[in-house]
Amino acid sequence: MKAFVLDSRLAADCFVLHDTPHYILLRMNNALLPWLILVPKVEVNEWYELDKACQDRMMGLVNRLSAFIKQEYTLDKLNIATIGNIVSQMHIHIVGRRQDDYCWPNVVWGAEGREDIPADEVKALASKVKEYLQANEK
């Protein structure tokens, strides 16, 4: 099996929260919004090309990560998407939105607005999300 290499743009724009045999969980480096990105370690680029086991695993993670950010932040809506027009490596956005956030009601993709996240916040979030996923395993 070939080693999985995270796309260079995702690597540049995000922090790694959790790296596992099946997926990498990223935090977009934008403190203005809770914005997670789930990257399954696969070679295909389209959601429907994932095999059933992988889809089920990713759906379970999307559900748990959605519940996690709803619990951690005050949010009005979740935006879940797999787009890939710019970065073709398969990745799933899970973005928490507020009616007073910088680009509401528009989508975040392509919207300007960004603030660095302090390293200690990333570290704390990584611990929290890993604990949450472990405590809520299917």
Place this chain on the structure above:
Amino acid sequence: MKAFVLDSRLAADCFVLHDTPHYILLRMNNALLPWLILVPKVEVNEWYELDKACQDRMMGLVNRLSAFIKQEYTLDKLNIATIGNIVSQMHIHIVGRRQDDYCWPNVVWGAEGREDIPADEVKALASKVKEYLQANEK
């Protein structure tokens, strides 16, 4: 059980291709792109709030509709998303993208550009997609 009422904005912007007990399948009235919208007949607004049977059904449909539009059109990428910042009624976009389409590589949500679809094309598409879904039932 309360009758399900399609959101008025979705109803205004789209054609109904298929109305079933569990979901409505829409075609966005924009001839510039193959753009389907799947509306599960549920009361919740977030993907992770759907029960497992509904999620499984919607995932099966997303997979089959993805394969359908890849087969019907020449496409470079599929964009799959549930956003709901403007229309909160749960709906899933399945959009076929081409590198020469009017808003590539940007997302379609919020991008300007639209052309009416002729009624006979909608009718033909509705027949085709229903046949495809029936022939490829799980």
